[in-house]
Amino acid sequence: MQDKPRLIEVAFPLRQASLASVHEKNVRHGHISTLHIWPARRPLAACRAALLATLLPDPGDPEKRKALLEKIGGSVVKEQVEKKDADGKIISEEKEGLEGGVLAWGRENDPPMDEFRAMIRGFYGDKAPKVMDPFAGGGAIPLEAMRLGCDVTASDLNPVAWFILKCTLDYPRRFAGKQWHLPAFVKEWPDFVE
16 A cells, blocks of 8 residues: 555545435435434445545546546436426426436446455555444444455444444345254244244
8 A cells, every 4th residue: 555645635526425325315225224223324325435535545637536536426417307296286396416426326336336446455455455433333334345345343332233233244244145944943933822
């Protein structure tokens, strides 16, 4: 790893991270927010943007920096959205959306993420950088760090947060694809309950 300024020290795709985070609040399927209610849950898009900008070096050249920021956050585009108001009239609103980038929900496994993983590993001497979050809470930062290929350590003093971290970060990785048979006494429960 070289001692170069990080991208976050010079620039950050704030508007794109904000737009992606607002959209993410409406996602209900497959999001970690559906695992357990957590009072201060961080948006995954904002965590992904912050981690990418922290782990990647600043290119130095303004044009390369702009291209990197666009690769992370995409472009902000204006869209016409039609919806019905309370009286049943169709009204048209102009909303901002994202085009491209890796911050929007559902893009965490897109090909640009593989490129970012390779860039990060290349910058850190072909090793996974270490990311530690001692007060990880709902687990958004460590989850995004794992998606970027980092070696992650996460903990929390709160036992509920610790268990959420185990269910979000550890158990899916350890038990994915394995089948577990129900014990015999569980199979007998319906007979016992009747």
